[in-house]
Amino acid sequence: MANxxxxxxxxEKNLRESEEYQGLKEAYEAVMADxxxxxxxxxxxxxxxQLQQKQMQGEDISEEEVExxxxxxxxxxxxxxxxxxxEKEQHLNNVINDIxxxxxxxxxxxxxx
Amino acid sequence: MANxxxxxxxxEKNLRESEEYQGLKEAYEAVMADxxxxxxxxxxxxxxxQLQQKQMQGEDISEEEVExxxxxxxxxxxxxxxxxxxEKEQHLNNVINDIxxxxxxxxxxxxxx
Ligand SMILES: [Ca+2]
Ligand SMILES: [Ca+2]
Numbered sequence: 001m002a003n004x005x006x007x008x009x010x011x012e013k014n015l016r017e018s019e020e021y022q023g024l025k026e027a028y029e030a031v032m033a034d035x036x037x038x039x040x041x042x043x044x045x046x047x048x049x050q051l052q053q054k055q056m057q058g059e060d061i062s063e064e065e066v067e068x069x070x071x072x073x074x075x076x077x078x079x080x081x082x083x084x085x086x087e088k089e090q091h092l093n094n095v096i097n098d099i100x101x102x103x104x105x106x107x108x109x110x111x112x113x
Numbered sequence: 114m115a116n117x118x119x120x121x122x123x124x125e126k127n128l129r130e131s132e133e134y135q136g137l138k139e140a141y142e143a144v145m146a147d148x149x150x151x152x153x154x155x156x157x158x159x160x161x162x163q164l165q166q167k168q169m170q171g172e173d174i175s176e177e178e179v180e181x182x183x184x185x186x187x188x189x190x191x192x193x194x195x196x197x198x199x200e201k202e203q204h205l206n207n208v209i210n211d212i213x214x215x216x217x218x219x220x221x222x223x224x225x226x
Contacts, residue, residue: 003127004124004127004131004208004212005211005215007120007124007127008124008211008212008215008216009215010120010123011117011120011121011124011215011216012218014116014120015117015216015219016219018117021219021220028223028224058171092220095117096217098118098121099117099121099216100213102121102124102125103121103124103125103128103209103212104209105125106125106128106129107134107205110137110138110141111141
């Protein structure tokens with residue numbers, strides 16, 4: 001495992017230095033530095049987490065809650081700093097999904113045999 | 114991204130050569146080479162996938178289905194080749210979870226700010 005851990009740490013370093021991560025970090029700091037955007041973003045994250053928890057626990061989600069979530073999304077999309085952050089999150093997600101597909105290829109191959 | 118991809122491929126190579134992956138591969142081949150074990154394992158996987166799909170779609174799972182799944186698990190646990198395979202799967206999962214924790218550390222740090 002020693003070697004595997006070394007390479008994983010090398011990958012972490014590369015990810016941290018990547019344009020995609022640096023862009024996300026900048027966008028995140030910009031949201032955090034602006035009080036109104038930060039409040040809106042915190043509220044959005046909280047709403048998302050609450051809905052996810054309900055879904056995971058198999059609880060019913062009321063129409064009111066769906067409507068509230070929809071409005072929260074609409075609101076953050078109109079905030080320039082937050083929409084930029086979400087765009088950068090998507091970019092980094094793509095990078096991480098790419099990496100994940102590459103490193104789990106041996107497993108995929110095995111079970112396809 | 115060029116460098117990131119290179120390092121990801123290096124990690125994939127290391128994972129493929131690891132004791133944990135080679136052990137899993139051997140255990141999987143042993144199950145596949147034995148007709149009775151293969152049939153039992155295929156049946157087990159199919160039952161698992163069906164239950165997961167129902168859960169994901171929020172469908173109700175009957176007591177009969179739970180009982181059937183429980184029996185399938187009991188059966189595969191008594192099969193030496195399959196229990197060895199499941200043990201090796203757990204080992205590789207631990208390795209992959211370790212790697213995943215390492216490479217997503219920059220993200221975790223960012224959102225903890
Ligand atoms: Ca900060
Ligand atoms: Ca084979």
